[in-house]
Amino acid sequence: MAAAEQTHQDRPLIEVKDVTKFFGPVVALTGVSMTVNAREVHCLLGDNGAGKSTLIKTLSGVYQPSEGEIRVEGAPARFTNPRDALDAGVATVFQDLAMIPLLSITRNFFMGREPAKRKGPFAFIDMKHADAVTREEMKKIGIDIRDPQQAVGTLSGGERQCVAIARAVYFGAKVLILDEPTSALGVAQTSMVLKYVRQVRARGLGVIFITHNVRHAYAVGDRFTILNRGKTMGTFAKSEISLDALQTMMAGDKELQDLAELEGTI
Amino acid sequence: MADVPAAEKTAQSEQILQKTRDERMKRQTRGRKFLQHPEFGALAGVILVFIFFGVTAGDSGMFAPDGVLNWSTVSAQLILIACAAALLMIGGEFDLSVGSMIGFAGMMIAIPMVYFGWSALASTLFAFAGALAVGFLNGWIVVRTRLPSFIVTLASLYILRGLTIALSIVFSNRTIVSGVKEAAGDSIIPALFSGIAFRPLFVWFAEIGVFDKLADGTPAVQGVPAVILWALGLAFIAHVILTRTRVGNWIFAAGGDANAARNVGVPVTRVKIALFMFTAFCATVYATNQIFEFGSAASDRGLLKEFEAIIAAVIGGCLLTGGYGSIVGACFGALIFGVVQMGILFTGVPNDWFRVFLGAMLLTAVLFNNMIRRRVTGER
Amino acid sequence: MKTGIVRRLFLGAALALPMLGGAAVAQADGEHFVFVSHSPDSDSWWNVIKNSLKDAEKDFGVKVDFRNPPNGDLADMARIIEQATAQKPAGIISTIADYSVLEGPLKAAMAKGIPVITVNSGTAAESKKLGALMHIGQPEYDAGKGAGERAKAAGVTKFLCVNHYITNNASVERCQGYADGLGVKLGDQMVDSGMDPTDVYNRVKAYLTSHPDTDGILTLGPNSADPVIKLLKDTKSASKYKSFISFDLDADISNAIKDGTMESAIDQQPYLQGYLSVAFLVKYVRLGVIPANNVNTGPGFVTKANIGLVEKYAGEYR
Numbered sequence: 001m002a003a004a005e006q007t008h009q010d011r012p013l014i015e016v017k018d019v020t021k022f023f024g025p026v027v028a029l030t031g032v033s034m035t036v037n038a039r040e041v042h043c044l045l046g047d048n049g050a051g052k053s054t055l056i057k058t059l060s061g062v063y064q065p066s067e068g069e070i071r072v073e074g075a076p077a078r079f080t081n082p083r084d085a086l087d088a089g090v091a092t093v094f095q096d097l098a099m100i101p102l103l104s105i106t107r108n109f110f111m112g113r114e115p116a117k118r119k120g121p122f123a124f125i126d127m128k129h130a131d132a133v134t135r136e137e138m139k140k141i142g143i144d145i146r147d148p149q150q151a152v153g154t155l156s157g158g159e160r161q162c163v164a165i166a167r168a169v170y171f172g173a174k175v176l177i178l179d180e181p182t183s184a185l186g187v188a189q190t191s192m193v194l195k196y197v198r199q200v201r202a203r204g205l206g207v208i209f210i211t212h213n214v215r216h217a218y219a220v221g222d223r224f225t226i227l228n229r230g231k232t233m234g235t236f237a238k239s240e241i242s243l244d245a246l247q248t249m250m251a252g253d254k255e256l257q258d259l260a261e262l263e264g265t266i
Numbered sequence: 267m268a269d270v271p272a273a274e275k276t277a278q279s280e281q282i283l284q285k286t287r288d289e290r291m292k293r294q295t296r297g298r299k300f301l302q303h304p305e306f307g308a309l310a311g312v313i314l315v316f317i318f319f320g321v322t323a324g325d326s327g328m329f330a331p332d333g334v335l336n337w338s339t340v341s342a343q344l345i346l347i348a349c350a351a352a353l354l355m356i357g358g359e360f361d362l363s364v365g366s367m368i369g370f371a372g373m374m375i376a377i378p379m380v381y382f383g384w385s386a387l388a389s390t391l392f393a394f395a396g397a398l399a400v401g402f403l404n405g406w407i408v409v410r411t412r413l414p415s416f417i418v419t420l421a422s423l424y425i426l427r428g429l430t431i432a433l434s435i436v437f438s439n440r441t442i443v444s445g446v447k448e449a450a451g452d453s454i455i456p457a458l459f460s461g462i463a464f465r466p467l468f469v470w471f472a473e474i475g476v477f478d479k480l481a482d483g484t485p486a487v488q489g490v491p492a493v494i495l496w497a498l499g500l501a502f503i504a505h506v507i508l509t510r511t512r513v514g515n516w517i518f519a520a521g522g523d524a525n526a527a528r529n530v531g532v533p534v535t536r537v538k539i540a541l542f543m544f545t546a547f548c549a550t551v552y553a554t555n556q557i558f559e560f561g562s563a564a565s566d567r568g569l570l571k572e573f574e575a576i577i578a579a580v581i582g583g584c585l586l587t588g589g590y591g592s593i594v595g596a597c598f599g600a601l602i603f604g605v606v607q608m609g610i611l612f613t614g615v616p617n618d619w620f621r622v623f624l625g626a627m628l629l630t631a632v633l634f635n636n637m638i639r640r641r642v643t644g645e646r
Numbered sequence: 647m648k649t650g651i652v653r654r655l656f657l658g659a660a661l662a663l664p665m666l667g668g669a670a671v672a673q674a675d676g677e678h679f680v681f682v683s684h685s686p687d688s689d690s691w692w693n694v695i696k697n698s699l700k701d702a703e704k705d706f707g708v709k710v711d712f713r714n715p716p717n718g719d720l721a722d723m724a725r726i727i728e729q730a731t732a733q734k735p736a737g738i739i740s741t742i743a744d745y746s747v748l749e750g751p752l753k754a755a756m757a758k759g760i761p762v763i764t765v766n767s768g769t770a771a772e773s774k775k776l777g778a779l780m781h782i783g784q785p786e787y788d789a790g791k792g793a794g795e796r797a798k799a800a801g802v803t804k805f806l807c808v809n810h811y812i813t814n815n816a817s818v819e820r821c822q823g824y825a826d827g828l829g830v831k832l833g834d835q836m837v838d839s840g841m842d843p844t845d846v847y848n849r850v851k852a853y854l855t856s857h858p859d860t861d862g863i864l865t866l867g868p869n870s871a872d873p874v875i876k877l878l879k880d881t882k883s884a885s886k887y888k889s890f891i892s893f894d895l896d897a898d899i900s901n902a903i904k905d906g907t908m909e910s911a912i913d914q915q916p917y918l919q920g921y922l923s924v925a926f927l928v929k930y931v932r933l934g935v936i937p938a939n940n941v942n943t944g945p946g947f948v949t950k951a952n953i954g955l956v957e958k959y960a961g962e963y964r
Contacts, residue, residue, distance in 0.1 A: 082529045098529045100522030102590040111519050112530035114512040124510045326733055332758075333732035340725050431812060431838060439822070439832065442720075442815045444746040480757050556721050561746035566813030569717040611713060611729050618687075620716065 011074050012037050013206040014059070014090065014175050019068035021054055028054040029230045031068070036175055036206040041197060043217035044210045045250050046227035052210050055227065056179055059208070060092035061085035072175075091173035095180050097164045101153030105145060106134045108152050109167050137166045141196050158189025162196050169200060176200060177208045182216045194220050214250060218243045226250055305595030307637075308582040311602050311630070319605065323612040331477045331487040333612065341604025342497035343552060345597050347571060348578035349497075349504045350548035352596035354541045355579050356508070358521030358588030359408060359415040361545045363400075364575055366426035368568025371397050371546075371553035373430050376443040376563035379450065386453035394550050400426070401546030405539030423572070430565045447561035459496070459551075460558035462489035493555040500548060505593040517541065522589030578603050676708035677736030677931055679924060682726055684743035684767060684814065686718030688841050690961075691867055691894055691916070697962060698920030706928045708736075718813070720747045727751035737761045737927040742768025742776070743814060752776050763927055765919045767816045770940045779936055782923050784914035784944030789893070790820035792945050793864060793912055794827020797889040800909065802828060802862030805835055808850055810870035812838040817866050820893060824864050839870050846873040851881075862889045868896040871911075875902045895948060896961045903953050913956070914944030917963050 012035040021029040029051050036042045046052045057063045059070065061079030070077050072088050079085040085092070099108050110130050117126035134148040141162055145155075152160060161181050168176055178197070182190045197220050201207055211217050217224060224241065226233040226249045233249055241249075319328060327333045347364050354361055374393035378384040384392070404422055408415045434441050450456045465488060471477045472485030479485055508514040519527035520534045528534050549568070557563050582599030584591030603624075610620050681699055685692050692714070699710045713730065715722035720743050728751045730738055738755050742748055742764050756762055756777055764773040765782045773781035797805065805828060807821035818836070825832035837853050839846040850873065854860055865871035871892035878884040884907040892899055893912045902908035922941060930936045948956050956964050 083531045086531065092529075094529065096523070096526060098523070098526035100519060100526065100589055102585070103518050103522055107515050107518065111515060111527065112532040114515050116512060123512070124506075125512055125515060127510075328732065330732060332728070336725065336728045336732050339728075435836075440815055440818050441813045442744050442746075444744070447746070481759055482757065484757075486758070560721060560724060560744075560750070562744055564720055564744060564747075564813060566717075566719055567721055569719045608725070608729050611711075611726065612733060614709075614711060616712070 012071075013073060014208075015071040015074075016055075016059070017069050017071070019055070019058060019065045019070065021058055021063060022066045027230060029058070029065075032227070032230070032232050033068075034225050034232065034235060036208055038174075038204050038206050039201055040222045041201050041207045041209050041220050043221035043224045044208055044227060045212065045214065045217055045224060045246065047212055047250065049229075050227040051230040052212075052227055053179075054230075056092060056094075056177055056208075056210060059085070059090060059177055060094075061090075086171075086173075089172060089174035090177065091168035091171070091175070092177040093161070093164045093168060093179060093181065095183070097160055099152050099160055099164060102151050104149045105138070105152055105155070105163060106130045106148040109134045109137070109148075109163065109170075113171060133170070137170050138163070141166055141199065142192075156189060157185050158192045161185070161189075161193050165193075165196060165200065169203070169205065173205065175206045175208065177210070179210050180212075181209070182211065182213060190216060212250070214243060214247050218246065305583055305592045305598055308595045308598035308602065311581060312598050312605075315602050315605050315609070319609040319612065323609055323614075326612040326614070328609060328612040331485075335487050335491070337605050337608040339491055339493060340608055341601045342491075342494040343555070344571075344574055344578055344600035344604055345497040345501055346493070346548050346552045346555075347545075347575040348582070348596045348600040348603075349501050349593050350545040351572075351575035352579040352582060352584050352591055352593055353504055353508065353517060354545050355576070355584045355586065356521045356588060356591045357517045357538055357541045358524060359538060359541065360419060360576065361404065361542060362416065362419040362572045363404065363422035363426055364545060364549045365568040365571035365573075366423045366430065367397060367400065367546055367549035368553045368556070368571055369430040369563075369565055370400075370426040371550040372557050372563035372567050373434055373443065373565070375554060375557050376446050377433065377437050380443055380445050381437050383449075386450040386455035390455050390459075390554060393554065394547065397546040397550040398543050401543035402539060404546070405542030408542070409535045409538050427565075434563075434565050441566070442562055442564040444562040446557055446563065450558070455554075456558040457492075459492055459554045461492045463492065463495055465489040491559070493559070496551055496555060500551065501593055501597050504544075508593055513537065513540075518589055520588075574603060676706060677928065678733075679708060679710045679737045679739065679927055680730040680733070680735045681710055681712050681920070681923070682723060682730060682738065682740040683712070683714045684718065684720055684723050684741050685714050686841075687714065687716050689718075689811075689867075689869065691869070691896075693961065694916045694963060695920040698917040699924060702921050702924035702928075706924065708924065708928055710924055711735075718811075720744045724748055724751045727755060731755040731758055731760060734758070735760065736931050737763070739763050739765055739923040739927065741766040742772050742781075743816070745772045745775070749776060752778070761927060761930055763923045765923050766914075766916070767814070773940070779930065780926065780940050782919050782926075782941040782943060784912075784942060786816045786819040787823040789912050789914070789945035790823025790864075791827040792823075792947070793820075793891045793893075793910075794824035794829075796827075796891065796910065796947070797824070797862045797864075798828050800862070800889040802889050803830075804857070804860045805830070805862035805864060806850070806853055806857070806860050807832075807836045808839050808846065808863065808865045808870040808874055809836050810839045810841055810846060810866060812836075820866055821864065828862070839873075841869055843869075843873045846870055847877055850874050851877055854883075861887055863887055863891070865890075865892040867892070867894045868899060871902075871908075872896070872898045875899070875907055878907055895956060895964050897957075900948070900953055900957045900960045903948060903950055904957070906950070909949070911948045912944065913946045913948045913964070915946060915964075916943070918943040 014036045016032060016034045018031045018033055019029055020031055032055060044052055054063065058065050061082045061084050072090065077088055115126045115129050116123040131148040135145060138145050143159055143162055155163065165176065181193050185193065194216065197207060197209065209217060209221065221238060223235055223237050224246060225235045351364065371393045374396050375389045378389040378392060379386060404419055408418050431441060434443060447456065468485050468487055468489045472479050477485045477487055508517060516532045516537045519532045520537045524534050556567060578599035579591065579596045580586065581602055582592065582595030584596065606624055610623055683692055696712055699712055703710050713726050715726060723743065724747050727738065727740060727748065731754055738760055740748065740752060740762065745768065752762055753776065762778045763780055763782065764776065764778045768781065768783065769785060770781045807824060809817050809821060811817045821836045822832050837849055839849050863874060865874050875898055890908045891910050891912065892908060895911050895913055899908060899911050903911060926936055
């Protein structure tokens with residue numbers, strides 16, 4: 001894996017080219033293009049209904065694009081289901097986190113990819129190994145879990161988000177798509193998640209960070225793409241755009257006056 | 267990860283465990299850990315029930331060898347289907363056709379044997395094959411249509427019960443098909459499903475005076491009926507599958523959040539269909555035990571047993587919403603149900619009161635479970 | 647006796663009163679008997695038997711527990727007999743709803759030295775094969791055949807047998823006997839009506855509409871008879887049927903006989919089945935005496951001519 005990173009360093013991990021998506025007569029995305037490089041957090045900003053969810057679901061294999069193409073490390077990719085995307089190294093952490101609150105952290109962590117240990121004709125889960133890995137991976141991100149067998153439901157929202165991210169990273173994701181990871185979190189937990197996103201970037205992954213909170217985006221983002229009514233309004237590097245300008249861009253065709261009144265509260 | 271050699275992996279995990287065992291682990295006392303198990307509520311219920319009947323019916327013969335045999339046989343029968351119901355409920359589905367399946371499977375064994383002259387082995391295999399097919403169909407319809415399994419299996423409840431009555435009338439003009447024992451001849455199947463194990467041991471028990479002897483010198487209890495061994499065996503297998511295998515984790519995942527499970531690559535459809543088939547299999551084991559013990563199949567066998575199975579699973583800590591529960595708990599639930607059902611007769615209370623008592627017991631158990639679950643997940 | 651019942655009722659609810667427990671089983675001075683029936687909770691016909699058992703309890707100073715499988719599942723009934731055996735009562739009275747199911751448990755009870763009398767369902771031959779002391783009941787096939795012969799005499803050619811308890815073999819025997827008495831083959835004339843009065847009403851209505859040439863009706867007990875009586879009165883079609891006979895009696899059936907809706911009812915005199923079985927067992931246990939033959943409590947046909955006394959006690963003792 002280290003070797004692969006070297007050779008593909010200049011090539012974007014994932015490229016979205018002119019992707020369009022129709023649902024019957026409804027146009028959800030029109031000609032959206034974006035790229036994500038290794039060691040980059042690319043923020044996707046947009047208000048409700050801008051097409052963020054459709055774009056994520058298209059990238060993660062839930063939907064297939066009507067037109068346009070998606071390339072992973074230069075090669076055209078066609079995902080027919082989430083499993084295809086996962087196998088190509090594109091992991092999505094949806095808002096529901098794909099976590100089952102009553103199950104243990106370990107069982108959630110390894111869900112669908114349980115390590116097996118053979119005993120004669122039978123295969124059992126290697127629970128000891130799974131527990132050890134879970135504990136280790138959590139420790140890496142600074143979450144000290146008392147018992148990997150405790151239910152995920154006992155963790156805080158931020159911790160759960162981190163478990164979901166850690167799971168994707170552990171199972172070899174190259175591109176991580178985070179769907180509104182901070183939307184339901186308080187200040188301390190948000191900073192915990194954002195810190196972890198930086199850490200993931202440092203490990204060489206590409207991250208697509210979806211949010212409508214400009215401040216959160218600005219805190220971790222390297223580049224920003226603004227989506228409005230299914231179209232991209234442009235992509236900007238952090239050095240090219242200020243927080244205020246981003247805020248204004250995102251508000252789109254809303255009257256500036258309205259925005260001025262609200263600015264303090266957003 | 268999967269291609270790391272096993273030995274190396276264990277060594278590796280041992281190392282990590284050593285490194286990561288931190289001081290906060292110590293605060294997790296054994297007692298608290300025990301409380302977190304879903305079966306805890308049911309175990310408390312079992313103890314409560316035994317204390318209650320120990321006091322009210324202690325001298326009525328309930329705890330004499332044949333009394334124990336009586337309620338443990340009833341509980342064992344229920345364990346057979348309660349385990350299946352528990353697995354299915356953890357997997358997020360219900361099967362209301364279990365009771366009808368018992369009746370139907372019984373007829374699938376009895377009619378070919380008595381009226382077509384099939385061997386016991388052939389008709390038993392036929393019944394199991396037929397049951398698995400019905401289970402498959404139940405599961406397939408549920409996952410395909412995404413209708414609630416409640417509705418789909420309610421339809422199978424009626425269809426199977428109706429078929430049981432209709433076919434027995436067509437073939438025999440009666441609703442009870444007798445003569446199964448005679449038709450089986452000296453086949454091994456009846457012994458396998460309704461034999462009595464450890465007979466010499468029990469004779470010896472009687473000799474040394476642990477058990478009473480009958481007038482003719484045989485012990486009051488002949489041995490352990492096969493149904494008890496079947497129940498324990500199936501419960502053990504189900505428990506291991508649920509807690510120790512990948513499939514077990516998939517069952518939890520499918521019931522906890524089928525969509526989330528699908529997103530991480532769990533074969534939810536296959537898991538659910540397999541669970542419906544396992545349920546039908548267990549119902550057929552129940553029927554086979556019963557057929558060869560009593561020597562007849564009847565079209566009202568297993569009436570309302572689906573509810574008893576679900577009740578036992580719920581008493582045992584399974585959540586009606588899926589994704590949580592245990593086999594051990596379901597077995598405790600079945601034990602509670604069996605002991606209450608029979609024990610109330612030993613106390614001499616008019617059995618008009620049976621349902622009142624059972625209802626109160628169920629409510630207590632569910633309230634208790636709910637309390638425990640909240641403690642586990644930290645919900646408020 | 648009254649205080650005994652009250653005590654037992656309390657026991658069901660009062661976890662906090664354990665001292666009553668021992669008393670509940672051994673409270674009567676007299677012997678303890680268990681009467682096991684095959685009926686589900688919903689079958690009201692058994693009230694007469696329950697009342698007869700109460701009379702017997704009072705007359706002989708004994709305690710008789712009435713037991714039944716709540717859902718009518720005979721496999722559950724077998725477990726109840728096993729349970730009763732473990733309790734070691736002075737005697738067990740049981741119906742033989744299915745010989746193969748009950749053979750094991752009843753023989754086990756007798757092996758333990760508990761005397762057994764069989765009643766109601768089952769035949770004298772089965773009772774003898776079990777080794778029971780005696781059988782008290784009504785030969786079901788013969789009773790059905792008697793009804794069939796009466797119907798034939800009334801000129802019936804096409805009949806309907808309303809079976810509210812299709813999973814009980816005795817019920818099918820009754821229909822079979824009727825068909826044989828009439829001299830026709832039993833086919834789709836037997837309708838599985840279920841126990842619910844609305845179901846019975848509508849299923850019978852559907853059958854009679856689709857088979858308009860039906861001219862004889864047999865119902866197998868109050869559960870099926872009462873809704874059919876209502877149906878015939880609602881549709882004012884009672885006169886269309888040459889013969890409407892029911893097994894067993896209750897208030898509705900005796901009224902129907904009085905007003906001519908129903909031709910007759912087959913009375914198996916259940917009071918005798920309950921009372922006599924206890925009486926014989928008490929005397930057998932205490933004195934070692936028992937009649938050498940079986941007792942047929944039916945069939946007796948109740949018609950307009952002899953309805954008087956029946957009416958007074960219908961549903962209670964008749």
